[in-house]
Amino acid sequence: MILTDPPYNTGGDFRYNDKWDTDPNDPDMGEFVGSDDPAKHTKWMRFMYPRLQMMRAMLKPSGVLAICIDSRELFHLGQMLDELFGEENRLAIINWQKSYSPRSDNRHVSTATEYVLVYAKDERTAKTGLQPRTASMDARYRNPDGDSRVWKGENFSGPKARTHQGMVYGIQSPFTGEVHYPPAGKCWRAPQSDALRWLSEWGVDYELREMDDAQTRAAIIGVAPGDVRKVRAVMVKFDLPMAREAAAERRAAGNWPRLVFGLDGQGRPQQKKYLEDVKQGRVPMTYWADEDLEPDALGDVSWDHEESGHSQAGVNELTAIVGPGHGFETVKPLKLMTKLIQIWCPPSGTVLDPFAGSGTTGHAVLELNHDQGTDRRFILIEQGRPDDGDSYAKTLTADRLHRIINGEWAGKKKHARLEGGFTFKTLEKKVDAQTLLLMERDEMVDTVVASHSSTGNRRMAVLIPVDNDAELYTYLVAKNAANEGIFLVWTGAKENTDLTEEVYEKITEEADTAGLAGIYHVYSRRNLLVTDDVVWYQIPDRILSDFGLDVRTESFTEEN
Incomplete structure (x- = not known):
């Protein structure tokens, strides 16, 4: 899960690294964006968009992004996320109550809520967890008929009459x-x-009986009477007074059948729903949800301050831990972040917060692990305010985590240790080139394997990766069912990417070392060698360009 509270465009001046999408290592900050700049929303979106792209790329297929925002950029952020993730992967627009008393922050309407936009990388594989059931929810289940299990009457009707x-x-x-x-x-x-x-x-005999009810059923279904299917009704078989007497005796005996007609027998059909069959949790919706259902998507969800906490609570929590003078005027409440993590991060999952701020996300993970015995982990990234000389990742974020882990809060009141731990790392100014190259090669191998698996006959297309932990191979990446090697000519954008005679000799040596057959499946940019034992596949220029090779400067391009 990625859970984050990025810098908002609050209407005042702001400044950010506007070259991050082209050069993440650029140390400079961009120009100030003034509060009267008519393009301030566009510039804020330019700041956010490449970072949202990176967040999506870092999610697992089942991963979920939950990102906090206020009303000023809600629509712009939603448009970007719809474009990057797809509208079908929007799980929820949560509006949470950040204050519970009127504020004079607006001429017309007091601002009482902020928002969390929740998107899945793929809603088909994402999981939405349940919150613990409450005593009041369980109290709805009783056994008025002396049934050995507690139950409540559930509506016997459901949707989709037209298709059913x-x-x-x-x-x-x-x-x-x-x-x-x-x-x-x-x-x-x-x-x-x-x-x-x-x-x-x-205790009543029933039968299926044809009724003159086509018009009634058509109106329910929403079709013309001539278009409705003939379906018989479930009717009492013999005379009704006898049926009424038999049903009354059965009702008095207790432990009623599964289909009931209200507690007094005078209502519409209802189905017994037993507490033990209900999911042991509740859907994270508070205002209009059927708490026993688990939806594919939550839609619009409202959380009042009792469910989510409020902004002042977040500030007070931070002050209680690190003491006054921290300089944070707005802090997301711990309860809000805890709830989001509990719903969308599995008990052994990892939460990433790329705008860590005061470290509320890490605090929430540690507290959940302590209270529920879970094993979630967190990665927090915080730049601080380098333009102000304020790098508070160590002086505030890490300090907060250290204090809550050891129970050493700023006040005199003693607090329980949360155990757990963390490591603190400082990023260098430049990305390590060798590490980046290895990452590129791994991605290129994945691309080649996926491409090869979609071609050829099914048996030969199944590839077995080659163990290269000892770094024996420069080009060998896999083998097929016939023990033939799959080779990739790629050691970086600035290195040779062609099948040359020198590369061919190295490939044959690697095949011998691995004990492979004498047929070589080679992926490269170009083939500069003709030999019968090579099955050659061209790496498309569009793939190479994704990995940093500027094919436009070459005399040959894929289009030509």
Whole structure:
């Protein structure tokens, strides 16, 4: 999970490294963006966009990004995230109550909320966790009929009547004789065969009977009467007074069947839902959710300050830990960050915060691990304010974590140790070239393997990676089912990328060392050698350019 609270465009002056997208090592800061700059929103987006690209690239396929924002840039940030992640991967727009009393920060409406935009890299593989159930939620489940398990009556109707016409049918109550249908647009949750069986448990004989109800069913489904399928109703088989008497006796006996008609027998069909069958948690929605359902996406979600904390609480928490004078006027509350991590980071997952600030994200991970016995880890990145000579990563962020781990808060009150730990590292001014080259080669190998696996016959396309921990091989990366080697001519953008005679000799030596057959599958930019034992594949220029090779300066390009 990536959870972060980036710098907001609050309407005042701001300044940032505007060359970061082309040169992350550039030490200079850009020009000041004044509060009266008509392009200040565009410039803020330019600051954010390459960093959002990097965040998305760093997520696992099942990863989730949760990013805090206020109303000034909510729409702009949402547009960028929709473009990068796709609208279908937007899981939630959470609005949380940052203050609970009116503020004079606006001429017209007091600002009481801020937002968290939540996006999955792929919503099909992302998981949304449940929050712990509350005592009041469990109190809804009872056993008024003497059932051995506690239950509550659940609505027996569900959505999608148009696509489930066979589940739109009449059900006759054995108590009142009324024939019940689902509400408009709804269908029953179970087919007639199940309903017939459950209703018969009331000691009443039921049957499937054709009814003149096409118009009623068509109105529920939303089609013309001529377009509705013929479906029989579930009706009492013999005379109703006998059915009513039998159902009343069965109701008095207790431990009622699964399909009930309210606690008094006079209501609509309901289904018993047992507490032990309910997910042992609740969906992270507070205002209009069915707490027993786990949705694919949460939509718009509101959290009041009791659920999420508020801004002043965040400031007070920081002051209590490190003491006054820290200079932070706005701090996200610990409760908000804890809740987000609990919902979208698995118990053994890793949380990255690339705008760590005062370290609330790390604090939240440590506290969750302490309270719940989980094993989450965190990576915090903080630049501080180098233009002000204020690099507070060590003096504030790390200091906060150190204090909460050891229970050494600034005040006199003693606090429990949270255990855990962290290491502190300072980034050098330049990226290590050798490390970057190894990363590039690994990515290039992945590209080649994916390309090879999509070509040729299925048996030969399955590749087995070659163990190169001892760095025996310069070009060998894998082998196929016929024990033939797969070779990649790539040691960096400024090195040779062509199959030459010298490279060929090295490839044959590596094949012998690995005990491979005498057929060589070689990926390179160009083939400058003709030999029958080489099966050659060209690396497309567009891939090479992604890895830093400027193909425009070459005499040959893929397009030509």
